[in-house]
Amino acid sequence: MDRLRFLLKQLRERLWVRPMIICLLSIGMVFIAKLFDSTQLRQLVPEVSMDSVETLLSVMAASMLVIATFSVASMVSAYAAASNTATPRSFVLVVADDASQNALSAFVGAFIFSIVAITAVKNDYYQTGGLFILFVVTALVFSMVIFTFVRWVDSIARLGRMGSTLDKVEKATGEALRRRRDAPTLRGSLARARPAGQPVFATQVGYVQHIDIAALQAWAEKNEVRVILTALPGTFATPDRPLAYVAGFRADATAPDCAPVVEAFEIGTNRQFDDDPRFGLVVLAEIAGKALSPAVNDPGTAIDVVGRLVRLFHLWSLPATAGDDERPPCDRVEVPEISMRDMFDDAFTVIARDGASQVEVSVRLQKALSTLASLGDEKIREAACYHRGLALERSSMALTLPEDLATVRDAASFSAEERPPALAD
Incomplete structure (x- = not known):
C-alpha cells in the first residue's frame, strides 16, 4: 500500500493523466447513450429534436477548445510565477493543484465528448431513447463546465501567488512530517548500533525518493539476514556511498545477491515531498x-x-x-x-x-x-x-x-x- 501511495502521488503530478481519464469517460458516455435505444425508455421519454442536440454540441465544441487553450496558458503563467516569486522546488506542488487539473480535464473532456457526439448524431447513430439520453448528458456536461469554469477562475487568481504557494508547501510538508512522526523508522526497527556488514551501493546517482521497506523485509526473511539502512529519503545517493548494510550471515552460508536491496530504493533526479x-x-x-x-x-x-x-x-x-x-512490523530492517x-x-x-x-x-x-x-x-x-x-x-x-x-x-x-x-x- 505504501508503494501504491507513492506511485499514485507521482501520477498526480502528471498533467496528462486526469484529462486522459476524462476523455475516455466522455467517449464512453457517447456509446453508453446508444444502449438506451434497445430499452423501453424510448416509449416513455419525449422526442428530442436532433437539431437542438446538434446545436448544443456545436456550441460546446466551438467554445471548449478555446477555453482549454486559455486555461493552459493561464496555468503556465501561474507555474512561472510560482517558480520566480517563491522557488522552482515548489513547481511540482503547483502542477498538482486539484482545481487546475480538474478544470483542464473538464474542458478537454467536454471538447472530446462534443466532437464524438456530433459525429454520432450526424450519422444517425441514435434513435429516440439514445437521443434523449444524449441530450440529458450534454446538458449535464454543459452545466458541469460552467460550474468548473467559475470555480477555476477563483482558483487561478490565487494559483502561483506567494500565499498560495506557501500554503501548498506547508500542507505537503505537514503530511510528510505526520507520516514520519507516526512511523519514525518507516515501519522498521530502530537502528541503534553503528552499521556494519556487507555494504550495498547505489547503481546510479540521484536522490532517494522512496524506500520499499516491505520488499526489504521479505528479502531479509528469505535470506535470514538483517538490513541496516544508512540512506533515508532525501539522501543524495552515489556509487561510493552505501545505501544499506547487510548483516547477520550464517558462517556456513554464502552471501546472497543484494540486487533486490538496491531495487527497493527508488532513486530519481529530484527530491520529493512525500517521504522526505x-x-x-x-x-x-x-x-x-x-x-x-x-x-x-x-x-x-x-x-x-x-x-x-x-x-x-x-x-x-x-x-x-x-x-x-x-512490535515493529518489519523487524529485520533497521532504520535510523x-x-x-x-x-x-x-x-x-x-x-x-x-x-x-x-x-x-x-x-x-x-x-x-x-x-x-x-x-x-x-x-x-x-x-x-x-x-x-x-x-x-x-x-x-x-x-x-x-x-x-x-x-x-x-x-x-x-x-x-x-x-x-x-x-x-
Missing part, C-alpha cells in the same frame, strides 16, 4: 531566504515562513497516531530516525543568516525558537536552544545599532540553563 519531510523545510527556508535577498527585500514573507515552521514543528511534537502494537538537529538546520539556518541584519526578522525568529523550546519535546528543545544562540550570535555581528541588538537580546531571553557558553557575559 526535510525537503519541505528546505523549500520553506529557500522561500524565506529569497524574500530576504536585497533584490526582493520582503521581510514579511520571511516572518510568515517562520510562523509556518513553528506550526510544522508543533505538529511533529504531537503524539503519534499509529496503532497500539509496538531522522535527526532533529538536521531538521532545524534545514529550517532556520538560512533565515538566521540572511535575516540577521533585520531586527524584525531576528526578533520573530527568537520568539519562534523560544516557543519551540517550550513544547516539551527534549530533542526539539535542544535544537531550538542551539539555534537561538546561533541566531543571536549572527545578529550580534550584523546589527550595528545598539538599540536594535538590545531588542533582539530581550526577545532571546535565555534562562540560566539555556544560555550558551559563547553568550555568557
